[in-house]
Amino acid sequence: MIRHTLGRLATTVVIAAVLALFALPMLWLASAPFDDTPAITTSIPDFTLRNFAAILDNPYALGSIRNSLIQGGGAAALVVVLAALAAYALSRVRVPGRDALLYLLLLLSSVVTGTAAMVPIFELATRLGLIDTHLGVILVVSGGLLPAAIFILKDFMDDTPTSYEESARVFGATPLQILRHIVIPLVRPGLATIAVWALASVWGGFLFQFILLRDPEKAPGSVILYTLYTEGGAPKLDLISTFSLLYSLPVVAMYLFVSKRYGFRFHGGIKT
Amino acid sequence: MTRPGKEKPVITLHALTKTFPGGVHALDDIHLTIADGEFFALLGPSGCGKTTLLRTIAGLETPTRGTVHIDGRDATPLPPGQRDVAMVFQDYAIFPHMDVTTNIAYPLRIKKVPRAERTAKAADVAARLSLTDLLHRRPAELSGGQQQRVALARAIACHPTAFLFDEPLSNLDARLRLEARTFLKRLQRELAVTTVFVTHDQAEALALADRIAVMSAGRMIQVATPAEIFHRPATTFVASFIGSTPMNLLPARATDAALHVAGATLPLPAPVQDGHLTYGVRPEYMTLSPTERPDAFPGTVSVHENLGTHTLVTLETPATLIQAVVPEGDEPPLGTPPGPSPAAPSSTATTPSSPRSETAAILGLWPPGTGSCTSTSTSSSPPSNSCATPNSAADPSSSAAPATPPSPAPSPPPPPTKPANTASTPACPCAPRSDAAPTPSSCPATRPPTKPPQPASWPSCANSPSTSKYGAGTKPSSAPPPTTPKPSPPTSSTPYAPAPTSTAPSASATTNTRPNSPQPSPNPPGYTASPPRPGPPP
Numbered sequence: 001m002i003r004h005t006l007g008r009l010a011t012t013v014v015i016a017a018v019l020a021l022f023a024l025p026m027l028w029l030a031s032a033p034f035d036d037t038p039a040i041t042t043s044i045p046d047f048t049l050r051n052f053a054a055i056l057d058n059p060y061a062l063g064s065i066r067n068s069l070i071q072g073g074g075a076a077a078l079v080v081v082l083a084a085l086a087a088y089a090l091s092r093v094r095v096p097g098r099d100a101l102l103y104l105l106l107l108l109s110s111v112v113t114g115t116a117a118m119v120p121i122f123e124l125a126t127r128l129g130l131i132d133t134h135l136g137v138i139l140v141v142s143g144g145l146l147p148a149a150i151f152i153l154k155d156f157m158d159d160t161p162t163s164y165e166e167s168a169r170v171f172g173a174t175p176l177q178i179l180r181h182i183v184i185p186l187v188r189p190g191l192a193t194i195a196v197w198a199l200a201s202v203w204g205g206f207l208f209q210f211i212l213l214r215d216p217e218k219a220p221g222s223v224i225l226y227t228l229y230t231e232g233g234a235p236k237l238d239l240i241s242t243f244s245l246l247y248s249l250p251v252v253a254m255y256l257f258v259s260k261r262y263g264f265r266f267h268g269g270i271k272t
Numbered sequence: 273m274t275r276p277g278k279e280k281p282v283i284t285l286h287a288l289t290k291t292f293p294g295g296v297h298a299l300d301d302i303h304l305t306i307a308d309g310e311f312f313a314l315l316g317p318s319g320c321g322k323t324t325l326l327r328t329i330a331g332l333e334t335p336t337r338g339t340v341h342i343d344g345r346d347a348t349p350l351p352p353g354q355r356d357v358a359m360v361f362q363d364y365a366i367f368p369h370m371d372v373t374t375n376i377a378y379p380l381r382i383k384k385v386p387r388a389e390r391t392a393k394a395a396d397v398a399a400r401l402s403l404t405d406l407l408h409r410r411p412a413e414l415s416g417g418q419q420q421r422v423a424l425a426r427a428i429a430c431h432p433t434a435f436l437f438d439e440p441l442s443n444l445d446a447r448l449r450l451e452a453r454t455f456l457k458r459l460q461r462e463l464a465v466t467t468v469f470v471t472h473d474q475a476e477a478l479a480l481a482d483r484i485a486v487m488s489a490g491r492m493i494q495v496a497t498p499a500e501i502f503h504r505p506a507t508t509f510v511a512s513f514i515g516s517t518p519m520n521l522l523p524a525r526a527t528d529a530a531l532h533v534a535g536a537t538l539p540l541p542a543p544v545q546d547g548h549l550t551y552g553v554r555p556e557y558m559t560l561s562p563t564e565r566p567d568a569f570p571g572t573v574s575v576h577e578n579l580g581t582h583t584l585v586t587l588e589t590p591a592t593l594i595q596a597v598v599p600e601g602d603e604p605p606l607g608t609p610p611g612p613s614p615a616a617p618s619s620t621a622t623t624p625s626s627p628r629s630e631t632a633a634i635l636g637l638w639p640p641g642t643g644s645c646t647s648t649s650t651s652s653s654p655p656s657n658s659c660a661t662p663n664s665a666a667d668p669s670s671s672a673a674p675a676t677p678p679s680p681a682p683s684p685p686p687p688p689t690k691p692a693n694t695a696s697t698p699a700c701p702c703a704p705r706s707d708a709a710p711t712p713s714s715c716p717a718t719r720p721p722t723k724p725p726q727p728a729s730w731p732s733c734a735n736s737p738s739t740s741k742y743g744a745g746t747k748p749s750s751a752p753p754p755t756t757p758k759p760s761p762p763t764s765s766t767p768y769a770p771a772p773t774s775t776a777p778s779a780s781a782t783t784n785t786r787p788n789s790p791q792p793s794p795n796p797p798g799y800t801a802s803p804p805r806p807g808p809p810p
Binding site for chain 2: 161163164166167168169170171172173177181182185186188
C-alpha cells in the first residue's frame with residue numbers, strides 16, 4: 001500500500017516537473033509583457049501596458065507581422081495547391097516507383113536540410129532576382145515543405161473511395177469538376193491540416209528569411225525579433241516578450257479558427 | 273420472360289474483349305443484346321468479369337477489342353458522361369459531404385440546370401422513393417436502405433437510357449435485401465428503363481431479372497430467362513451455380529433409351545446418343561420413398577439440413593451423395609429409409625455398401641420425365657428440373673456403371689413399415705407423387721454388396737453406381753400409383769404414378785456432344801401427362 005502510494009507520488013512529481021518545464025516559458029510569455037521591469041524569471045507582474053506602446057513605436061514591428069502573414073499565407077497556399085494536385089495524381093495513377101520517389105523526396109527534404117543547401121539556394125535566388133522579395137521566401141520554404149505535404153495528403157486521397165469519382169464521371173463531370181465538387185471537399189480536413197502546418201512552419205522559420213531578405217521593411221516577425229537588442233547586445237526583455245506575445249496570437253487564432261471551421265475529422269461515408 | 277415490347281436493342285455488345293495489363297482476360301469475346309425496358313442480370317462468381325463488363329458498358333473501362341452500342345450509337349469511344357447511362361455502385365457512392373437533395377440533384381448540376389429547377393426535380397424524385405423527410409440529411413445519417421434509395425434517386429434524376437447497378441443489394445442486411453429486391457423490381461417496372469445489374473447471388477438474379485447472363489472466367493456461359501436457366505442449364509457450371517441447393521449431378525450412361533444413374537434406371541428425359549453423360553436433378557424435385565424402386569436411387573440417409581420449411585436430406589448411395597428436399601416433418605430418420613418408420617433407424621446407420629443396405633432409403637427420382645424440361649414442364653408450370661450437362665470428364669468413371677444390374681433380389685421390403693407416406697409428401701412440389709404408398713415391398717432391398725463400395729464423395733461421383741437394378745419402367749414398383757393422397761394428377765397408369773404426373777420435372781440429359789440443349793423434346797406435350805413412362809422413346 002505504501003509502496004503504491006509512493007509510486008503514485010513519484011509519478012505525479014515527475015509529471016509536474018515536466019509540465020513545469022514547458023509551462024514556465026508560457027507563463028513568462030503571459031506575464032512579462034505586462035511587467036514594468038521584466039526579467040528572465042517569471043514573477044507576478046508590476047502591471048503596465050507601456051511595453052505595448054513601446055513596441056508599436058518600433059517602425060518594423062507591425063509591418064513584420066504583415067510580412068509574416070504574406071509569406072506564411074503565400075507558402076501555405078502554394079503548398080496546399082501543389083501538394084493536393086500532386087497527391088491526387090500520385091494516389092490515382094500508377095506510376096512505376098511511386099512509393100520510392102515519395103520516400104526519397106521525404107528523406108531528402110528532412111535529412112538534407114535547408115541549412116546545408118543554403119549557399120546554393122542563396123546563389124540561385126540571387127541569379128533569379130529573388131533576393132529581398134516575398135516570392136523568393138515563399139518559393140524556397142514551399143520547396144522544403146512540399147514532400148512531407150504530398151506524403152500526408154496522399155494518405156488522405158487514398159482513403160477516398162474511387163467510386164465517388166467514378167460516379168461523378170458517369171454523370172458527366174469533368175476532371176476539374178470532380179476535383180472541385182468531390183475530392184477537395186472530401187479531403188478538406190487534410191488540406192486544412194497541411195495549411196496550418198505550412199503556415200506555422202513559415203511563421204516560426206528564421207534562417208531562410210534572415211538570409212534572403214536584406215531589407216528590414218520586408219522582414220518577417222521572426223527576423224525582427226532578432227533585432228530587439230540593445231546596442232550593447234543585451235536583450236530588451238520588455239520588447240521581446242511583448243512582441244513574442246503579439247507574434248504568437250495570430251497563429252493561435254488561426255489554429256482555433258481552422259479547427260472549428262473545418263474540424264480535423266472526416267465526414268463518414270459508407271463503411272466497407 | 274422477356275418483357276413484351278422489347279423491340280429495339282438498347283445495349284448491344286459486339287465481340288467485347290478486355291485484357292488487363294497483367295494478361296488477365298477479364299472479358300472474352302462477349303456478344304450481347306439487351307432490349308429496351310429489359311431487366312437484365314449479369315450473374316457469376318467473384319472474378320468472372322461481370323463487374324468489368326458493367327464498367328465497360330458505363331465507359332469506366334476501355335475494352336481491348338469490340339464495341340459497345342448504346343441506344344443505337346457507337347459508344348465505344350465516348351467518355352462515361354456522354355453515354356447517357358446512370359450507374360449505382362455497390363457502395364452507393366453518394367457523396368458524404370452533400371445532403372440528400374444535393375446528392376440527387378448532382379447530375380443536374382453537372383448539366384447546368386438552374387438551382388431552383390434541380391432542387392424541385394430532386395424533391396420530386398425523392399418523393400417517389402419516400403425520401404422526402406430525409407432531404408436535408410447527410411448520408412452518414414441514413415440507414416443502408418435509405419442510402420440505397422438515395423443512390424437510386426440520383427440515378428433516376430438524370431433520366432438515363434439505361435441503369436447500371438453493381439451489386440445493388442449486397443451491402444444490405446439479409447432482411448432488408450428482400451424488401452429492397454421487391455422494391456427494385458417494382459421500381460424498374462414502373463420506370464420501364466433498361467436495367468443491367470450485376471450480382472453474384474443467383475437467387476437475386478432469378479427473382480429480379482427478365483433475362484440472366486451467367487458468366488464464368490470472362491465468358492458468357494448462358495443467356496436466357498430465369499426459368500430456362502433454372503430448368504435447362506447449359507453446362508454443369510450453370511447447373512451447380514443456380515439454385516439454392518446444389519443440383520445433384522450424377523454420372524450416367526445412356527443405353528437403349530434408358531439412363532443408368534446411380535443404381536437406378538430411368539427413362540431418357542431427352543433424346544441422347546448412347547454414352548456417358550451427366551444427369552442432373554434438383555433436390556427440390558426429388559421425393560423420398562421408403563421402399564426400393566427401379567426408378568429410384570437407393571441409399572442411406574446420412575444428413576439432415578434444416579432449411580426452415582423444408583429439410584435437405586442427404587442420401588448416401590454407393591457411388592455418390594444425392595440430396596433431396598422434403599417438407600419439414602417428413603424427414604426420414606438418419607440412417608434409415610426415409611419415409612417409413614422412424615423406429616427402425618439405428619440399424620441403418622451403416623454405409624450404403626454394407627450388406628445391411630436393406631435399410632437403405634430410396635430416393636425416388638422424380639420424374640422420369642423425358643424431354644427437355646421446358647417442354648415437359650409446360651403443364652406444370654414451375655419446375656421442372658434437372659438438366660444434365662454434358663460433362664464428358666465425369667463420365668469415364670461411369671463406364672463402370674454398366675455393371676450388370678445386381679440382382680434385384682427381392683428382399684424384404686425395407687422399411688415401409690409405416691406408411692409414412694401420407695406424412696411424407698413428395699418433396700417435389702410439382703410432383704404429387706407420393707412415395708407413400710406402402711410400396712411394394714417386393715423391392716429387393718439389399719443393395720448388393722457387390723457394388724463398388726466406396727462412394728466417392730459428393731461432387732466427384734467417381735463411380736457410377738453400377739447397378740441399375742430395376743429395369744426402368746419395367747418394374748413399376750408395385751406401388752399403386754394413385755395411392756398417394758397427394759395430388760397426383762393424372763395418375764399414371766403406370767405404377768409409379770407419381771412421378772410422371774404432370775409436373776414432371778423432367779430431367780434432361782444431354783450428351784456431351786450437345787451441351788445444353790434445349791432440344792426439342794421428342795414428345796413434348798403429351799409427355800407431361802403421360803405416365804412416367806420410363807423410357808421415352810427417343
